Amino acid sequence: MDRFDVLVVGAGPGGSVAATVLARAGARVALLDKATFPRDKACGDLVGPRGVQLLTDLGIAIPTGCRVGDMVVVGPTGRRVRLPSAPGTTYPGYGISVTRTVLDAAIRDAAVAAGAEARHGRADQPVVSDGRVAGFSTTDGQVILADHVIGADGATSRVAAALDLVDLTAVSWGFALRSYAPQRVDLPTIVFVETGPWRGLPGYGWIFPGPGGQANVGLGAGSLTVRDGAAAVRALPGFVDRLRREGLLDGSAPQGRRLGGWLKMGAVGTVPARGRVLLVGDAAGLVNPLQGEGISQAMASGSAAAHAVLASPGSAAECYAAALGGAYQPFLAIAGGMHRSMARRPSVVAAVGRLVTAPVLGRAIAGGWAIFWNDLLDGAPPSANRWVARGALGLGKGLVGPDAARRRQTPPHAAARRRAHDTGIAVGAGVKPPPADVPVRRGGS
Numbered sequence: 001m002d003r004f005d006v007l008v009v010g011a012g013p014g015g016s017v018a019a020t021v022l023a024r025a026g027a028r029v030a031l032l033d034k035a036t037f038p039r040d041k042a043c044g045d046l047v048g049p050r051g052v053q054l055l056t057d058l059g060i061a062i063p064t065g066c067r068v069g070d071m072v073v074v075g076p077t078g079r080r081v082r083l084p085s086a087p088g089t090t091y092p093g094y095g096i097s098v099t100r101t102v103l104d105a106a107i108r109d110a111a112v113a114a115g116a117e118a119r120h121g122r123a124d125q126p127v128v129s130d131g132r133v134a135g136f137s138t139t140d141g142q143v144i145l146a147d148h149v150i151g152a153d154g155a156t157s158r159v160a161a162a163l164d165l166v167d168l169t170a171v172s173w174g175f176a177l178r179s180y181a182p183q184r185v186d187l188p189t190i191v192f193v194e195t196g197p198w199r200g201l202p203g204y205g206w207i208f209p210g211p212g213g214q215a216n217v218g219l220g221a222g223s224l225t226v227r228d229g230a231a232a233v234r235a236l237p238g239f240v241d242r243l244r245r246e247g248l249l250d251g252s253a254p255q256g257r258r259l260g261g262w263l264k265m266g267a268v269g270t271v272p273a274r275g276r277v278l279l280v281g282d283a284a285g286l287v288n289p290l291q292g293e294g295i296s297q298a299m300a301s302g303s304a305a306a307h308a309v310l311a312s313p314g315s316a317a318e319c320y321a322a323a324l325g326g327a328y329q330p331f332l333a334i335a336g337g338m339h340r341s342m343a344r345r346p347s348v349v350a351a352v353g354r355l356v357t358a359p360v361l362g363r364a365i366a367g368g369w370a371i372f373w374n375d376l377l378d379g380a381p382p383s384a385n386r387w388v389a390r391g392a393l394g395l396g397k398g399l400v401g402p403d404a405a406r407r408r409q410t411p412p413h414a415a416a417r418r419r420a421h422d423t424g425i426a427v428g429a430g431v432k433p434p435p436a437d438v439p440v441r442r443g444g445s
C-alpha cells in the first residue's frame, strides 16, 4: 500500500498537467494510467491556441508538430469559407498539429521529470476511510492511498462512475473516428455533412494536417444523452467519398488503424468535484459541443485542480468547481444548448450549414465565427470580429434561453465562488505554476 498527497488517475493531457503542477510545487503525486506510454488516442491532433499558451506557460516543449492558423469550412453545398486565426491578449494566433502519441508522452514526461511517480494499472474501486475517499484500488490489486484524488480518466471516467459523480442519462455524448491518409494538407478543413437531402449531421467531418506529411481524416457526431456512435460510423465512408469529390483527398484511401472515441460535451450530467475528489478534462465533460475541442480544457482544468489542492486543501473541491463554473459555464451553457436543440433538428443543422457558408454572409461573419465557436472571446482584442462573436453569443443565449441552459449545470455555490476568487484559483491560459500560497490569476479576464 502506498501513500501520496494526490493520486491522479489518467495520464492524458489533463492528468499529466495536474501532476506536473502538483509535483513542481513539491506534492507527492502518483500518476496512474491503464495504458503503457507512449500510447495513441483517437484525435484530430489539433491543440487550440489556449492549449498552446498553457504549454508555453508551463515550459513544456512539444518535440514535433506544426503550427496551424486559418481554417477552411466547406458547407453542405460545397461553398467554402476561410476562418481567420488571430492572436488574443492571452493566446497566440495559432494552434499546433501534433499526434497524441507525441503530445501526451511529452506532458507525462514533464510530470515524471518534476517528481510524479508513474504507475501502471486500471483504477477500479475507491478506498473509503472514515466516510471519505482515501484512494483507489486497481484491477491488478494495487492500493494507492492519497489525500486527494484527481479523476483525469477521460470521457468514460471510472472515477466519476464509481463515486456517483455522473448521471449517464444527462450527459451530452458524441462519438468521433479518425484515420490517417498519405496526403499533405496545408489548411485544416472542416466539412459539414448531410446524410440525406437537408438532413445535416450534428457534427462534421475533417481533414487536418497530420504527422509526416499525412492527413488526419475523421468525422464526429453528437448523439445527445444516448451513447451511440453508429451515426458517425455510418457517415464516414460517404464523407471520404465527398472529400474526393471536393478535391480535398486524392485517390489514396485512409490507411492504418481507424480509431474512435467518445466525447463528453458541455459539462452537463457531471458533478465536477466533491469531497476530496476532483474531475478534470473529459472526465468533467468539458469538450466544446460546437467543434469538439477538449485538449485545451483538459490541461486548463488539470492545472486549476492542482492549484485548488495546493492553495486550499480543505475546500479544494468547492473552490475548483467554482473556478471551473466561472471559466466555462458562460460559454458551455449557450454552446451546449445550441448543440442540443440543433441535434434534434437535422433540417435546421442543414439550414445553418448553408447559411454560414453562403458567399456574402460567410465572409462577413468568418472572423467572429472563429472567435465564437473556438471559445476565444475572453482575451480577444477589440475588433469588428469581436462584436460579431459577442453577437453570436447573445443570439445563442436568446435562442437557448439563459435559464434553461443554466439549470442543466451544477451551479457553483456562491461561498465557494468567493473562496476560489480569494485564493486566486483560476482556469485558463496564462496560469503560471505557483508555490501553494501565490495567487493565480486568469489571463485576459
Ligand SMILES: Cc1cc2nc3c(=O)[nH]c(=O)nc-3n(C[C@H](O)[C@H](O)[C@H](O)COP(=O)(O)OP(=O)(O)OC[C@H]3O[C@@H](n4cnc5c(N)ncnc54)[C@H](O)[C@@H]3O)c2cc1C
Pocket: 009, 010, 011, 012, 013, 014, 015, 032, 033, 034, 035, 041, 042, 043, 044, 045, 046, 047, 048, 121, 122, 123, 124, 152, 153, 154, 155, 157, 158, 159, 175, 176, 177, 178, 218, 220, 259, 260, 261, 262, 263, 280, 281, 282, 283, 287, 292, 293, 294, 295, 296, 298
Ligand atoms: C476522434 C476524436 C477527435 C478529437 N479531436 C480533437 C482535437 O483535434 N483537438 C482537441 O482539442 N480535442 C479533440 N478531441 C477531444 C480530446 O481528445 C479530449 O478532449 C482530450 O483527450 C481530453 O483529455 P483528458 O486528459 O481529459 O483525457 P484523455 O486524453 O482521454 O486521457 C485519459 C487517460 O486516462 C486513462 N484511463 C482511462 N480509464 C482509466 C482507469 N480506469 N484507470 C487508469 N487510467 C485510465 C486512459 O488510458 C487515458 O490515458 C477529439 C476526440 C476524439 C474522440
